[in-house]
Amino acid sequence: MKKTVLNPLFLLGLAIRILLVWAVLPAPVSNWYVPFLDASTSQLSLDPWGVWLAGGGTPAAFPYGYVMWLVFLPFTLVCKLLGMPLAFGYGATLIAADFGLMLLLQRLLNASERLLLAIYWLSPIVIVASYVFGFNDLVPVLLLTLSLYFVRRARLSWAGATAVAAISAKLSMVIALPFFLIYLLHNRALRQHLRFFAKGLAAGAVLVLLPFLFSGAGVAMLFTNPEMGKVYRLAFNLDGGSLIYLVPFVYLLMLYAAWRIRRLNFELFTAMMGIAFLLVVLLTPASPGWFIWVLPLLVAYQASTDRIGIVLTTGFSVLYVFSSLLLNHGVLPQVDGWNGGADALPGLLLVSSLVHTAMVATGVVLAVRIWRETVSHNDYFRLSRKPFVIGVAGDSGAGKDTFSDAIKGLFGGHSVTTLSGDDYHLWDRQKPMWQVMTHLNPMANDLEGFANDLVTLTDGKPINARHYNHTTGRMSRPFVTHSNDFIIASGLHALYLPILRQCYNLSVYLDIDESLRRHFKIERDVNKRGHTLEKVLTSFERREPDSARFIRPQASHADLVLSLQPIHPRMLDTMKGKSELRFKLVVRSRHGLNELSLTRVLVGICGLHVDMQVSADGYEVELAIEGETSAQDIEMAARMISPRIFEFLDLQPEWKDGVMGLMQLVTLSHINQALTKRFIW
Template identity: 65%
Template sequence: MPFAQSFPSYGKTVLNVYKKLITNPLFLIGLVIRLALVAIVVPASVGQWYVPFLGNSVQVLSVDPWQTWLSSGGTPVAFPYGYAMWLFFLPLMALCKLTGISFVYGYGITLIAADFGLLILLKNLLKTKNWILLSIYWLSPISLIASYCLGFNDIAPVFLLFSAIYLLQQQKLLLAGLILIAAISAKLSMLISLPFFLIYLFHNRSLRQILAQFIYGLLAGLAIFFLPFLSSAAGISMLVSNPEMEKIYQISVSLVHNTFIYLVPLAYLLMLYAAWRVKRMNFELFNAILGMAFLLVVLLTPASPGWFIWILPLLVAYQISSDRAAIYLTAIFTTLYVLGALLFISQTSANSELFSAWGALGGMQFLNSARISSLIHTALVAVGIVLAIRIWRETISRNDYFRLSRKPFVIGIAGDSGAGKDTFANAIAELFGNHSVASISGDDYHLWDRQQPMWQVMTHINPAANDLESFAKNLVALTDGKSIQASHYDHDTGKMSRPFTVRSNNLIIASGLHALYLPILRECYDLSIYLDIDEDLRTFFKVQRDVGKRGYTIERVLESLAKRKPDSDKFIKPQTAFADLVMSLRPIHPSALGAANETNPPRLKLVIKSRHGFNELTLKRVLVGVCGLHVDMVTKIDASEVELSIEGEASSEDVELAAQLVCPQIFEFLDLKPKWQNGVLGLMQLITLSHINQALTRRFI
């Protein structure tokens, strides 16, 4: 369908999704509560600092509103934020001036707009049901109390931060960098997130290719939001004098000679190190680790109630992805937060009729007890630590990428000469991207050059003619995350190249005649594959390759095949018994090879034998329904082996769509633009990805 025709349909679908969200009764209840609080409650910070500063900035327009404020006799603590925060509130403040409406309403409606924006971002990021998201976020007491009862504006920088995170997920890195700097300009504390963005982009090898776009976005953001701010001495003075900046130093361990260990910076640096140690990071893992960093800062700091908005998205995501215990723990955490917020209200003497009524009932006198307030905060931190431990265990340590940071995923590909091992290995590498793949080939471990006389009495098929000990040693080293020195066997010259370095990577592909021959090799593989091939078809392909690409004569190729057959039967074919997955290529009919040539390849069918699969039924349905193929399936009585026989032609587009249906999770591991193949090779890509996904799932067991 042309884009012009499909776009209205897509736009209508999106509008329907958001229409269902905003017409949900829970959304309307939350909106009414927010509007009522904006109309009724005027916290001291809003009435004394934020609104007067913002009102003054629109009454006396200036590119340096901080200097204008101080010149009019305003307090230095009124607005310790950068240009992004000022610009965020400016439009509605200007509208209030034009219409004569109180600036308080402009301030409150701006908070609601940021709140709603964050709701939409969470809807797009978390993909959950409307009523769940509305219940645990839109109606969360943390957001309602911090933003509308106490007047804190942390929702604005958090909205900007998650806008950057969403743009990062969409791979719009230029805008992500720009908006991230805007978030930092709005509230300097958002600087906590910047190193995690950089670590994620650097350790995600696919995204590292476009890391420069993110850097350009950061530089543009610095030029727009920070360079003008640096010219405002009043703005810098107000930012530096902000008392909240000293909170991170309040928890410390005293050493000798007035030396202290500050626990909050220490915990943050350790979290950065933990993130750096995760060498393979996906978006889910990045989100969880970033949320954990904010959670630790909030828990270890005598944080103001507004800071808890920083961790609200993490708590929402955790409740959606976990069990009822997560909901109960978060509810307890929220209840303790509410009690702590009421204590904060009593201590700061917030001015509103609502809070005065609470005080008249005697609630503040109870909470003003030093021991009670300390117990509340202790319980809050205790529950927060329990949440942190559970989030780390469930969201981070069980993440596939986190486990890959300790051990790469290793694929072993064995098969006879001419079975297509190199072609198949290259097709798999093109899905993940060469930047994420390390490959070693058994051909590179022949003991002698082609000219050596030993080849007159021994074939390449014989394990004794290959340095399998070095092959195994190097594979173990790569699996252990170490680099190796290897040489390449040049089939054109018959000689070995000079040694070069092969570095370990996310995916390691070991292919060769004897890739499954030694037990130590088989133990390295997460997925072992044997490529089988019909003998006549193998002869056809080997003649094509060796005559067309390697310059051999047909007679020499046929003589070599006959000479190698005894060794092949003895050393190569028995390796099928050790393969998780056997892929057999066969002509649809024996007569199909008679008229085949390089420009008119034979029609083939693919026979798959899987010993450790569990989604072959889904695979069969997709191959038939999406790719239009003919598929026969036979399962052993004990379900120890499943055989699929696949006939037909599949396009690369069909293969990609089938992969999205069979194993959508695996796409996080693929390159930005994976190269899908047509025909049988594309089906082999699909089936391999399905089994990689299954092998990753087995790591949970």
């Protein structure tokens, strides 16, 4: 903060604000706000609106709730005690809110300090609306942005409370509330915490909204405010006298557009809400202060767009200044020869209308550009159209379920749907067909049903599925399985059919060392599934021909092959259960895996030994990774290699230690690249 306040741009903006507070006394401040604050502090009451109206004040003076009054109260009392003009206290409150909003935007946006000072602190919209015209919209916008900040930090109780505070400060902020609810409902990582947001809303409503309703004077001042009727000015008259109000119509369309996105991230949420605010302001004969509502959107857009976008936004701000000064010249101090009437200068009304038209046109162009650059190009927006599908194949006992659960733990069960090939066995275990055929034979499985269900889930539709119980050997009753953002399809034949392979955005084959596979399968089937050791050993001999014929060839179709191998070839013979198993992971990728950066991170961050080989044509890369690593190191490595993927992960991803953590890291790197490729194509 010290660096910011010493920046010449900040000092320039601060000097402009102080000068305007000292030299300009806008009509709303002198006629409404200051007299109301003066009356309410002279006779302190829990119903300042009643005190004002009882003294003969105008109902238009302060149509705001408790929060707005409480925000202006401290500086008003200080000025009163010091004998200073109360307008200075009003201006000081605006400057404090202005500075607070800038700091919040600095925390929310990935923008340089110099750029933020230029596009926000020196913004003509802020300076003209707040310090020339004296409007107080900075306060509710600050509170609404604070609520966004709490949402970003997943502190939803505080987010709900500050959202109510923003509504109390200015009722118009209620148009943001449906976007909050849609975001929390459509972001599955946050949906489970929606109750905290609701608690914050309820607590805020009890503290600041409910008491206001008991003030008949306050409610009357709020709902008789002429500003509320402006949203109904633009309408189409239908036959029979019915009207279609354009502003509510456009707002409802924006709500529907937000609802149609299957999953929203924070960027999408703020962009959709910001566009809705922008369109409401553009299509309404709005007060100049309303344009402050769209400042967070415009600042965020300028921080991420190109030079053309910055020029357009700057042009919009300049047109706003001229339009506001021309259309609201009566608010300014009187100038010799200009009496404030529409006919005071020749053609003033025509010129002001043309400038306002240009401003609205520029604003609509901005809305379209923001939609195209921020919404339609957003990874989440494109992911919402089609789930990301991962195929996992491997022999029996290769660890398909363990691997799938590890990936599911990163994205969260709320965002992942799993489809298991075991659930598509044609017969229960007791059927005699298993005497002549093994599970590894494609003919023993309903692969067409598996493929059809996967295609249906990929299309975003639910399926009727069954579950194979490995303990009883029987299928469960059908149940509904819904699609999700991520679908993991695992099984013995997950890469067997061409149509299955075409469904996957990423295909993985688990090629575990045969001695390890036998060891893990015996541990699982004997200790967890209740089979006898003799039966398990016999199954190895029966299944070997089918494994060689149907399962292992699927590795040639995988984008990523993960091979778990013992450190020493005869490790299982010498350990005799007295020491913990130690492995090395061999990774083979046919589509690149950021092998150079991955190797640097694995060596430098995780302290592992890595050998890398690249095929002659550069098409296949193989990494042999040895050593022990922690879940914390895996998370740190993932942030360095694939920082963008974290936006898709759960609020608290379940990182694994050791080899499984390495599998998570490598797979996330591939998912990140696969997402990029899918968006490019």
